Amino acid sequence: xxxxxxxxxxxxxxxxxxxxxxxxxxxxxxxxxxxxxxxxxxxxxxxxxxxxxxxxxxxxxxxxxxxxxxxxxxxxxx
Numbered sequence: 749x750x751x752x753x754x755x756x757x758x759x760x761x762x763x764x765x766x767x768x769x770x771x772x773x774x775x776x777x778x779x780x781x782x783x784x785x786x787x788x789x790x791x792x793x794x795x796x797x798x799x800x801x802x803x804x805x806x807x808x809x810x811x812x813x814x815x816x817x818x819x820x821x822x823x824x825x826x
Contacts, residue, residue: 750821757814760807767804772797 793801 750818750825753814753818753821757811757818760811760814763807764804764811767800767807770800771804
């Protein structure tokens with residue numbers, strides 16, 4: 749069980765890094781490199797940005813659950 753949560757934590761950590769870098773920041777960030785800077789800033793947030801936000805929040809929830817689960821499992825096992 750600990751190994752499964754460890755692998756899930758590692759995968760969600762890498763995915764979180766990629767997703768955060770894909771967000772459009774003040775300077776554009778990596779999202780401009782992949783065509784994210786094409787959308788107009790006057791029209792508000794696009795569907796792609798909202799979906800990216802939702803995926804990032806979902807990944808963050810999985811990450812937090814894995815951290816708590818690993819903490820509890822390791823505390824119980826000692």
